Amino acid sequence: MTALQIDLIIAGVILVMVFLFAGRIQEYRHRKKLEQTNRAQQSSQANEFEDGLVEPSIRIINDDNASTFSGTKVNQEGDGIKQDDDINTRFEWSVLFSSNEDIQYRELVDELSKLKGLYGNVHWQIYETESKLWIDVEKFDGSQSYRYLRVIMPVSSRSGPLIETRWQEVMTVLSQFASRLRLSIKSSKDKELFERAKQVEEFCAKVDIMIGMNVLFSENASIVMQNIKTFVHEKGLELGDDGLFHSFNSAHQELYSLGDKDQRPILNIENDPTLVKGLTLIIDIPQINDVSEAITDAFTCANELVANFGGVVVDDNLKPLGIKQIESIKKQMDRIHLSMNEFGIIPGQSIAKKLFAM
Incomplete structure (x- = not known):
């Protein structure tokens, strides 16, 4: 191989390296440009959330004719619609949706059934154009016109207070929901909302009490769940989907729940052969209206269980419970x-049930 050939080979290698290096630079610049564009888009979306207004869009992916649909923005009081009507703004917050055309019931219910990731005990309502009233979604009347929808949520629950990150997560879920239904969405976010949520949570933590009464059966007793079921059914208790029996007063307000002491769900089956070592009666203090009635009824039920099946009534520390302790x-x-009443939360009523929901 001559010196000229060697020089040409070296020059070729250098030229290839130059092209590769230039390509890397171009790739780097292109990637940086994409990152800047994405950051700008994310910043723009974040600003929309900050302003309290999100305009949802639907983009068709993997389609040469990709198109975008945008809903119509509405004012907080659009067409005389008041988002906060009948909402206790001290303990609740809401998100408003609007449409250019009538909201379709089947499509709405289908999307609501798929919704996950919302905060606390949610309440959906639609605005009846003719009567100018907010009504529950369950009362949807096909003969009426509905163009506004709202969801009401508590500022706190047993899973904690509403904080900014949770607010953003909820708004992301709801903006996607709005896009699928071709709706515009609006909700205000400010420091006062999160501060209020923190204050409510601090109070609720002080009064969030559940009282447990336990019926312990004798170690030698062979008591099957079917016998327990027959007894509590005769007392009017109802078996819920949560695997617990629930006691209600004449106004159908819940007083207490009854379940297996070992926290096994009670199954809705006939001739249940499960052996029971004990039962626990739970009184959820913030969620009941009449605390005296609930405690008295639960204590009476516990003693009737002992009279029928044997055993003893004790508290969570396994200390015997008598009339003196119950009155205290x-x-x-x-x-x-x-x-709770002084703070503005009426025990057993709607707000209390939302704030003390799991």
Whole structure:
């Protein structure tokens, strides 16, 4: 191989390296440009959330004729619609949706059934154009015109207070929901909302009390669940989907729940052969209206179980529960209810059930 050939080979290698290096630079610049564009888009979307207004869009992916649909923006009081009507803004917050055309019931219900990731005990309502009233979605009347929808959520629940990251997660879920239904979406976000949520959570943590009464059967007893079911059914308790029996008063307000002491769900089957070592009666203090009635009824039920199946009634520390202890507990729980009323939360009512939901 001559010196000229060697020089040509070296020059060729250098030229290839130059092209590769130039290509890398172009690739790097292109990637940086894409990253900047994505950051700008994310910043723009974040600003929309900050302004309290999100305009949803649907993009058809993997289609040469990709198109975007955008809903129509509405004002907070658009067409006289008041988002906060009948909402206790101290304990709740809401998101408003609007449409250019009538909202379709089947499509709405189908999308609502798929929704996940919302916060707390949610309440959906639609705005009846003719009566100018907000009504529950369940009362949807096909003969009426509906162009506004809202969801009401608590600022706090037993899973914690509403914080900014949770707000953003909820708004992301709801903006996607709005896009699928061709709706515009609006919700206000400010520091006051999160501060209010924190204050409500701090109070609720102080009064969030559940009282447990336990019926312990004798170690030698062979008591099957079917016998327990027959007894509690005769007392009017109802078996819920949560695997617990629930007791209600004449106004159908829940008083207490009854379940297996070992926290096994009670199955809705006939001739249940499950052996039971004990039962637990739970009184959810913030969620009941009459604490004295609930404690008295639960204690009566516990003693009737002992009279029928044997055993003893004890508290969560396995100390015997008698009338003296029960009366003392009633007085303490009355003070809890008084404190709730003074704070503006009526025990057993709608707001209390939302704030103390799991």
